Amino acid sequence: MSGEQSHGSVVQVAVGVVLDAAGRVLVARRRPEAHQGGLWEFPGGKIEAGEDLLAALRRELHEELGIRVEEARHWFTQEHRYPDKSVALQICLVRRFSGEPRGLEGQPLRWASVAELMALSFPAANLPIVAALQTLSAELPHGPA
């Protein structure tokens, strides 16, 4: 757990909902041996001690995808208690970035419409995020972007 920013025993995670111009969302498949392995996720990772949320988001998305975040904002916090750990996902909407996302850690990537997201398997903590994206895309005539 060293290097992780924890409040009590809650692991703080910077999570990027990266949107393209068509309103599709970038998802990655977690490596099989990881916590919640094999499931799809939104790119991101643990916030380091003393690290600012958006700095953590920029660092993680650069390390994992090779992109530079140009415009992002905190959207909401989703807390979840798994049997083995508790997480606080700090969900950020990433509306502008530069570079073409690549799975630099070998993780499969795909762009999915909000409707397509519904057919993918996510960790339980992510289900409210998918629901929030549905609401967002229903409110906006041209999708979440």
Ligand SMILES: Nc1nc2c([nH]c(=O)n2[C@@H]2O[C@H](COP(=O)(O)OP(=O)(O)OP(=O)(O)O)[C@@H](O)[C@H]2O)c(=O)[nH]1
């Ligand atoms: N990046 C990311 N993590 C998520 C999501 N949903 C979710 O429950 N998590 C949880 O948040 C925690 C932090 O994710 P991480 O990617 O930095 O951690 P990890 O387990 O791969 O790293 P580790 O092997 O160093 O422990 C994990 O327990 C992971 O299961 C998500 O959509 N994206």
